[in-house]
Amino acid sequence: MTNGTIRDAVRPFAGLLPMTILTMLAACGGGSAGGGSVTPPPSPPPVVTRDAFGCITGEWRVAGGVPAETRYQTDHFAFHWTGDVVAQADAVKVGQALENVYRVYATTIGLKPPQCESSDKMKININIAGDNGINVAGSRNGTGYIDANALGFATPRTVAHELVHVFQSATPGWTHLPRSFWETHANYMVAQLPDFRGDVDCSEDAVNAAYLAHGNARTRYCGWQFWDRIAQKYGYDPVNAVWTATGMAGDQYATLAATRGWSAAQLNDEFGDWAIRNVTWDYVNRDGYDRGAVFRSAYGGYEPDTPVAFRARRLTTLEPIDLAARRFAVPAAWAPQRWGYNLVRLVPDPGASTITVAFRGVTQAASATPALPGGANEPLQVPPPGSGWRWSVVIVDAQGAPRYAPVLQGGDESQSVAIRADDRAAYLMVMATPVALQHLDDDQVYYSVYRYPWMVQVDGAMPWGYQRDVPDRIAGGVRHPNGNGWVGPAARVDPSVYVGPYARVYGGTVTGNARIEDHAILMSGAVGDRAQLAALTTLGGTATVTGTARIGGVFDTITGNGFALSGSAQLLGDVQIYGDNRQIGAPLFTGFATGVYYGMILQTDGNDPARGALRTAPVPEVTAVPDYRWR
Known part of the structure; x- marks a missing residue:
């Protein structure tokens, strides 16, 4: 700081006492009343050079x-x-x-x-x-x-x-x-x-x-x-x-x-x-790259009742709670978890110009079970569910472009959406959005994760499967006399078998008093005795399920290359077989005869009580059984 600079700095303080000015001068290295030593200027900081990545060189x-x-x-x-x-x-x-x-x-x-x-x-x-x-x-x-x-x-x-x-x-x-x-x-x-x-x-x-x-x-x-x-x-x-x-x-x-x-x-x-x-993959990168075109080409569309097994759960099939009033509910196993969502295809009524949707969320105040049993991958504590949703209607126009209705929140809302005669499709999107941030542990076990059920009343359209002239759910298939579900021409199903009204059997063999329930799908393999496929299970490959064994899965196709589930064993929830010849680094899964298991399944889990080896019944879930009563 030069003397002139000091003066410029001091000028605003001309009315201060002399000692004040003297102190300021001393602080600036300008000397003291006693003529003491001058404070040396600080050393300049080391010069830091950076490379093309913005990092310090070395x-x-x-x-x-x-x-x-x-x-x-x-x-x-x-x-x-x-x-x-x-x-x-x-x-x-x-x-x-x-x-x-x-x-x-x-x-x-x-x-x-x-x-x-x-x-x-x-x-x-x-x-x-x-x-x-x-x-x-x-x-x-x-x-x-x-x-x-x-x-x-x-x-x-x-x-x-x-x-x-x-x-x-x-x-x-x-x-x-x-x-x-x-x-x-x-x-x-x-x-x-x-x-x-x-x-x-x-x-x-x-x-x-x-x-x-x-x-x-x-x-x-x-x-x-x-x-x-x-x-x-x-x-x-x-x-x-x-x-x-x-x-x-x-x-x-x-x-x-x-x-x-x-x-x-x-x-x-x-x-x-x-x-x-995600209905039309309306994604464009900031540099103009059309990511959505890549997704549309790779993923295919949202085809109802697709025979492509691993795509069979993209569209949610609703169940009627009052068909005459056009009121429907999401199946309990299909209800979305936190930031999961359902897509439902809506088929406009002939001549309709508007679709009106009244939404009702099924609220839950607290966990349905007071405590968890202490198995693997359970959280230390379970928070309140904090029931909440986001939902909207998406119209796909004649050119394939989306029109978005407002995304509404809350459990009791309605909105109407205009439609045109040349629109290609209409979809209802419902997402679970808890009102407070809800942390889930890494690989948190299925029964400890909330689902968020919901209901709708739809006017001007019907959910897919309830419209006029609905196509057969399996091409060339027939309704099974015991349960009214669909059986394809490649399948062999005994008359004694139960095939529920939403279930499908494309192929394979089902014998004895076996049951294909809920929205389960059998692509191939064999189910016999009093075994059950339930929830959203899709089973393929050469798996056999016998005895009173039960699969109640909600994720992926269980390809089952040769495994045998027998006795009283159960595979439930987000079950995924690890070591089914698609994976590397695990022994081939050959099956269980006892226990109740969730999540990623290893053959070694059959010896692990924490993974379900000693269980004889499903674990009570934090999600309450939904009360589908319209309000």
Whole structure:
């Protein structure tokens, strides 16, 4: 500060006492009344240089590879292997691909890479072993790594996915975000890459089971479309902030709301807006890329009564509570969980110009069970259900473009929507949106997760299956005399078998006093004795279900390559067979004769009481049996 500058600074204080001015001068290094030593100016801060990724520059080195020998290096990666498990040319190819992916993640998307704020730079180790089918990644002793099997190593999409985990492990989010979200976010990131924009991978699983809680473990790799929509609407930063925000302790949804300044109601609104767009996949990236066209091509449409087994649950089939009054309810097993949603096809009445929907949510004040039994994957406590919904009507016009009715909330609302003679289709969307943020643990067991039942009265249209001239539910099929359900020409069903009015048997063999109930579907396999298929079960492959065994599933097709469920065993809820020849790294599932099981099923669960090996009956659920009385 020069003397002139001091004077300029002092001038406004001309009326102050001399001692005050003297103190100010001393503080500025201008001397003291006693003529003491002058305070030296502070040392200039060190110059920090940054690279093209916005990170502090430094020397890159290799540390901690397994095996220790480094066979190949790029700017940010060190490759380790022994023998000839990997060809050098493949390593060069993958190294170039990883550098390109690293650049997109760090610059285009803006998620900062590991050690970004350090000048001590350690290359990410790519440790390549035999072909055990497993790929893992993260941070080990402060150094990023990808442990790759030889087969997965040569698959560009696989290493791009695993590289996301390295980035994630260098953020504050790794301490509190659930492991299932690590996988969801990794596939969301891969979907932003130019080479994989047209690759939807397994994301159709989330479309086919949209009524399950968003973020559920069954679709942990697949349910990234909501995050894609957030990025389209607000840019990449809000999704990045879920990982990079400091001081957070909640899950991905609580963190998103906190960093955006959203209330629970506002977050619910975002989910409702997302769900209606999924009718036509009304998604366009901020750079103009038509993501919706990719989804429409890969997923197909919403076809009622599709014979494609794994798509059979996309559209919800309602059940009448007063058909004459046009009042219907969602089947209890089909009711949506938190941020899950139902889509119902509405068929306009002949000559109708308006569809009017009156909505009634079935509210629940508290858990239907006072305590959980202490099994695997139960939460420490169960909150109140906080019943809430978002719902709307979506019209698809003659060109395939959507018209959206307002997304309403609450459990007692009505609205009318104009329709045109040339409209292609109409859909009712109903989403469960609890009034308070409701955390679910990673892979939280099915019976501890609330469902949110609802009812509607529809005028000017009928839900699919109740319109005039409704098509046969199975082409070439017939109604079964015992239960009035549908049986296809390829199936063999004994007269003694019960096939309920909403059930379908496309193929396979059903004998004895077996029951195909609720909205269950049998594609192939055998069900006999007094066994049951119930809820939303879809069974295929060569599975056999006998004795008094029961499958009451709500997710995916149980392909059952040769397993036998017998005795009194039960598979319930969001059941998924692990080790059914579609998965790697688990023994083949051969079946159970006892126990009651939920969620991901391993053959070893048959010896685990916490997983249900000793149960003889279903666990009481937190969701109450719905009281479908119109009000």
